[in-house]
Amino acid sequence: MKKITPLFVVTLALVLFFNGKKYDELLGSRLNNSVSVCLEGQSCGATSGASVSSAANSAPIVKVQLSEGSEHIVKMLNSGEGGQMIFEPAVLKVSLGDTIHFKATDAAHNSVSMDGMIPSGAADWAGKLSQDISVVLDSEGVYVYQCDPHVMMAMIGVIQVGEAVNLEDIKMAAADKKSAFMMNSDRLDNYLSQL
DSSP: OTTHHHHHHHHHHHHHHHHHHHHHHHHHHHHOOOOOOOOTTSOOOHHHHHHHHHHHHTSOOOOOOBOSSSEEEEEEEEEETTEEEEEESSEEEEOTTOEEEEEOOSSSOOOEEOTTOSOTTOOOOBOOTTOOEEEEOOSOEEEEEEOGGGGGGTOEEEEEESSOTTHHHHHHHHHHHGGGOSSOTTHHHHHHHTO
16 A cells, blocks of 8 residues: 555656646636727727738648448547547548448537538438437538537537539628527637638
8 A cells, every 4th residue: 555655646746746737828828818998099009910910821721531331420629639529530531432330438428519510411310418329421511519518618620522513601600600609609610711
């Protein structure tokens, strides 16, 4: 028992140190925005807002490539590379007839096709909470899906099957769907831009 205690303490210290460092970096990046103070009647630096906007828009958009194979796994996660409440991968390109296996890696998630955001004539799906579901995508176009309990946090994903024949319709529907997102309101637009 005495040998286990130092190992536990060292492990705990490492976890706290690295998580604390990650938190500090995240907090620092959010607080590292330039701010200008101006008095009444002075110009408030309208250009500073533009520079922030142009900096945000200058990040290159990486287009998703066709995923190999006919079966693909999408994990339902509390936290992943793309943030909190996320499907991973969040954007996927597959071939007509491929199967997507949604894995309930973390509890309290599901995968449900979003109304009005799948190809015309395509079969919709609705997985049960905390359970895996497999879906065969047999209609060409863009599919957008969500996690029902976390849709307000924009826990959504996008799959392109073959050609994106309905992309413009999806983009128009996205404008309305985004109003339900309380967090990550730009997530859907970011995902669609990767197609």
